[in-house]
Amino acid sequence: MTTYIVLMNWTEQGAKNVRDSPKRLDAAKKQLGEMGGSFKSFYLTMGEFDMVSVVEAPDDAVLARFALMLGSGGSVRTRTLKAFPEFAYREIISSLG
Incomplete structure (x- = not known):
């Protein structure tokens, strides 16, 4: 499996319907699972x-x-x-010679 960091912003529509956001997250988790993937963690963040x-x-x-x-x-x-995990990072760096 490959790891990815997904950065998200609400659109105007998403912000207007923010109370539905947990349901949308549940649906996204289900959809990704059906595609063979999974959410490892999710955060509401402040900033960009x-x-x-x-x-x-x-x-x-x-x-x-x-x-x-x-x-x-x-x-x-x-x-x-x-995203590359630490072991891959170390392999990539060590291959520089």
Whole structure:
């Protein structure tokens, strides 16, 4: 599984219907699970982004489809970062020579 950091902001529609946000999160967790992935953590945040989640998915294509599905709902906009765990970080750095 590949790890991704998903940064989210509510759209105007999402903010207007913020009380429905927990239901939308539950639906997103179910959808990603059906796609073979999972949420590892979720945070409401202060600052540039409204929410941040750490998710896992089988590959980039699955996560891309998931992010497009989230965006098409009209309540959030996402930015996705592919994350490398510490062991991969160490391997990448050590391969520099």
